[in-house]
Amino acid sequence: MVLSMVGIAISLVFLITLAYRGHSVIYIAPIAALIAVIFSGVPLLATYTQVFMPAMGGFLISYFPLFLTGAIFGSLMSATGYAQDIAHWLATLIGPSKAIFITVLATSLLTYGGVSAWVVIFSIFPIATALFREADIPRRLMPASVMLGLFTFGLATLPGTPQIHNTMPGQYFGTNTFAAPILSILSTLVLFGLGMAWLTYRQRKLKAAGESYFDATVMEKREAAALKARSGGGAASDIDDAGTTSNTPVLLADSPTASELPADGAGVHRRGILGVLPIFVVTAMNALATYVIIPNMDTDYLAEEKYGATSVDSLVSIWSVVIALVAGIIWMLAVRLRKITALIKTLSEGAQRAVVPATITASEVGYGAVIASLAAFAFVRDGLSAISENALVTGVLSVAGVSGITGSASGGLAISLEAFGSDLATAAAQQGIDMEIMHRVLAMASTSFDSLPHNGAMLTVLLVCGLTHREAYKDIFVVSVMTPIVGVLFAGALGLTIGGF
Numbered sequence: 001m002v003l004s005m006v007g008i009a010i011s012l013v014f015l016i017t018l019a020y021r022g023h024s025v026i027y028i029a030p031i032a033a034l035i036a037v038i039f040s041g042v043p044l045l046a047t048y049t050q051v052f053m054p055a056m057g058g059f060l061i062s063y064f065p066l067f068l069t070g071a072i073f074g075s076l077m078s079a080t081g082y083a084q085d086i087a088h089w090l091a092t093l094i095g096p097s098k099a100i101f102i103t104v105l106a107t108s109l110l111t112y113g114g115v116s117a118w119v120v121i122f123s124i125f126p127i128a129t130a131l132f133r134e135a136d137i138p139r140r141l142m143p144a145s146v147m148l149g150l151f152t153f154g155l156a157t158l159p160g161t162p163q164i165h166n167t168m169p170g171q172y173f174g175t176n177t178f179a180a181p182i183l184s185i186l187s188t189l190v191l192f193g194l195g196m197a198w199l200t201y202r203q204r205k206l207k208a209a210g211e212s213y214f215d216a217t218v219m220e221k222r223e224a225a226a227l228k229a230r231s232g233g234g235a236a237s238d239i240d241d242a243g244t245t246s247n248t249p250v251l252l253a254d255s256p257t258a259s260e261l262p263a264d265g266a267g268v269h270r271r272g273i274l275g276v277l278p279i280f281v282v283t284a285m286n287a288l289a290t291y292v293i294i295p296n297m298d299t300d301y302l303a304e305e306k307y308g309a310t311s312v313d314s315l316v317s318i319w320s321v322v323i324a325l326v327a328g329i330i331w332m333l334a335v336r337l338r339k340i341t342a343l344i345k346t347l348s349e350g351a352q353r354a355v356v357p358a359t360i361t362a363s364e365v366g367y368g369a370v371i372a373s374l375a376a377f378a379f380v381r382d383g384l385s386a387i388s389e390n391a392l393v394t395g396v397l398s399v400a401g402v403s404g405i406t407g408s409a410s411g412g413l414a415i416s417l418e419a420f421g422s423d424l425a426t427a428a429a430q431q432g433i434d435m436e437i438m439h440r441v442l443a444m445a446s447t448s449f450d451s452l453p454h455n456g457a458m459l460t461v462l463l464v465c466g467l468t469h470r471e472a473y474k475d476i477f478v479v480s481v482m483t484p485i486v487g488v489l490f491a492g493a494l495g496l497t498i499g500g501f
């Protein structure tokens with residue numbers, strides 16, 4: 001048993017280390033599972049074909065429609081210019097001096113609309129750059145501003161958000177994406193308020209210290225030193241770049257200045273409102289499908305074996321989001337009929353973009369299933385239960401911990417629900433804990449420790465902004481790790497005290 005535990009530990013270290021170094025989890029996860037299996041002495045090939053692959057395939061069967069429609073919707077938001085129009089509109093409406101607030105608001109709005117993280121990052125970067133430059137806010141605060149809007153309340157806290165983090169719990173707790181709406185809104189205010197308070201404090205502190213947007217970043221200093229070295233004027237090692245990541249490309253693109261943003265006028269407001277409409281369509285259709293369309297459908301056939309012998313309660317969170325995202329896609333195509341040929345190509349591009357994120361998460365789920373199948377995992381499960389008999393506390397610890405290990409909110413949530421979901425639902429029912437509270441708090445827990453330094457999306461934000469961990473991670477850690485932890489504690493305590501509402 002001890003050897004098996006050592007194998008699990010080694011496999012986790014292997015997974016984290018290689019993921020942090022940029023290797024694809026698609027092939028890392030099976031190898032990491034292989035390490036744990038070898039130490040445990042269980043059949044190797046049978047574990048791979050009968051445990052890993054069924055879990056991976058099962059995840060894709062259940063959730064690939066969400067990845068597919070979400071990726072296509074996000075691609076259309078970018079191709080039509082709606083994502084950029086929203087950011088421009090907010091900048092004009094509020095003013096460049098509120099650069100941090102606008103960046104957080106725009107990213108959270110796009111996230112809540114179902115746009116994928118990658119699309120949001122590349123859509124918001126040029127606008128955030130222009131606003132930060134105009135307001136002379138140090139660039140080191142830009143990644144944290146993006147992370148606050150993208151990886152906290154917009155992802156899993158706001159009621160109705162169509163992101164996969166808010167749909168997965170529904171299959172285990174019989175809930176929908178609007179679970180615990182009042183608690184969700186209160187928790188969102190806590191997350192937003194704490195995050196903005198920190199970023200505002202940091203902006204003032206850095207300004208008092210004399211820092212400016214125009215200060216050269218570590219990457220810019222390295223480039224300058226390398227150029228100087230190539231011209232024979234010195235050595236690149238003259239620059240102190242401790243704390244940077246090696247072989248990190250600089251993805252700085254030409255960005256507009258704030259004065260180059262669209263001027264105030266009817267055109268800007270009209271485009272901004274048009275940009276918000278697809279998000280409104282998705283949100284409204286999600287609610288309509290959840291509370292009107294699907295409940296009034298005849299779904300008795302789901303009890304048949306060929307349909308999985310299930311009930312509509314376990315499917316409503318997925319069906320409603322797919323319907324909503326398809327409605328948003330149809331809306332954008334309908335209002336841009338004159339560009340339908342170009343937009344059809346975007347559908348293909350969006351579909352292709354869905355494959356890698358879905359497969360990465362599914363591979364992590366396969367890894368989690370293998371670990372959960374090992375006898376040594378019973379000690380982990382018993383250890384979590386020993387910390388607290390409360391199903392909500394056990395669920396939070398599991399989801400947050402696994403999300404931190406994998407560096408993925410969706411992966412951590414999927415692995416934990418696959419391993420503990422049914423048991424947590426049973427225990428919660430016995431303890432009188434509202435399933436909507438379980439849904440909301442566990443979804444929120446997935447967005448806490450996931451943002452540790454090896455998180456892939458966070459690394460992308462740093463790359464796009466041209467910054468290093470040493471420059472920007474302190475603020476990222478506060479707004480996307482510490483703040484969500486406070487939010488989870490708040491939501492859990494309030495939910496257990498007052499109950500479902």
